[in-house]
Amino acid sequence: MKILIAEYAGFCFGVKRAIETAYQEIEKNKKGKIYTLGEIIHNPLVIDDLFKKGVKVIEEKDLEKLSKGDKLIIRTHGVSKKLYDFLTEREVEIIDVTCPFVKKVQNIVYEYYNKGYSIIIVGDKNHPEVIGVNGWCDNTAYVLNSIEEAKKMPQLKKACAVAQTTLIEKHWEKILEVINTKVEDLIFFNTICDATQKRQSAAEELAKKVEVMLVIGGKHSSNTQKLKKICERNCKNTFHIEAPKELTLDMIKEHEIIGVTAGASTPDYVIEDVLKRIKILKGEDKNE
Template sequence: MEVILSECLGFCYGVKRAIKIAEEHADGKSCTLGPIIHNPQMVERLKAKGVGTVEDLKAMEEGTIIIRSHGVGPQVYEEAKTRGLNLVDATCPHVKKAQMSAKDLAQDGRTVVIIGEKNHPEVKGIFEWSNNRAIIVESEQDAQNLPPCPKLGIVSQTTVSGENFVKTVAHLLGKSNDIRILRTICTATDQRQKAALELAGKVDVMIVIGGRNSANTTRLAQLCRTKCTTYHIETAQELKPVWLEKADKVGITAGASTPDWIIGEVYKKCQMI
């Protein structure tokens, strides 16, 4: 059986950067606001090094609060300042660009549309930078339902697929005569999705590794399922030999928040089957 790793998989630039920043502040008094990435194993590893997690700034009396790659709204920066906390910003520069785009579009008097998932922390942050005025569009139906407006500005969650973005924007084009479209999609997502789809078309089984709460990993698994039998796992322990028994070729990919060591363990286990 041949085991093939996707050409583009695992940690993206923004996640690598956020973890490096968190590790540099591992002094036992630092916490990330929410889990640093959607990967429970990585969160545990950071905790062991001295970087905890809090869900709310109110849980901290002192120390350093680290903003994860998904970013937050402006009021968090204000609150950290008021509480005398040292804020370290590990927001991914691509997310920052989406946040600032939403802010600029709102300041330009536009109705801001964010194409993305309502409940995703990154989208909540971008929404808050629009002065809490943006409309979040999750589906083509949402876009169709949008009323006409004089000035429209469109941004997206960084992990939206290029295809979804184009389809959704097509429904928004007739809503205004003055539209600014800022395609704030991160190429890391597109690259991982393209490479995974290509590999899934060549193998019998795909293994997609990443947190079950990771939106980009779940999306990778959905895409691979359109091409071949696909299993989404978090760790090598979950891999069942019976899945691969009849396969000649097995492909492996991993979400942007999956650590290299977990990918390595899964790869080794597949090779031993």
């Protein structure tokens, strides 16, 4: 049996920084209240561990409950400008771990919106990153996630287009082609995260070489879901698992070359536990 692991699998820089910051705050703030605005990452194993250590998840509709001195961790997805202003007024201590790539998108949108450009965001309108970015242009952006949606967009004189950072490159390119026919003066920025592109490319190449592909990551993780789609196109035996216990012998018993990749919200220890489970299920102690 061979187990091949895709390059760039697991925590990306932004997620790693966010998780490290959360644990640092736990150490510094033994008795104070620490909250994260929504789940800090889409991984239930990490969320459960943080909760056990006193970090509570709070949703935007409940932010009125926060008081002066409470600590709120802004997750990697980022938030709207309006929300920053609201928290500052309430004197909540903001611990901002917005991913630098997402922050770049926010800054572009804010700059060009204030220059009079219409804003176009290519991505999922329900994804927290996109919701937050839209908040930097007063929620006026055209949010498009398909060629059909792009075709329905009205003709615009001048616009600035950006991409959700976890978007699949080809998806962005196809929609951008349509947008280009809809805007007289178009400025666009490919804001897909470099780490995302590398992760997707590595997963795609590996999926072509293996008999079965395991994609590890949260079921609600956007970048993990996209990895699954990419792998499925290149390996029909692709399985998305969130935790090692979800891996069954039926998934791998007929296969000797097994590929593994993982989303940006997947800790190294989860990947290691999946590798151990593969070996146990196959009755092997080490890779050949």
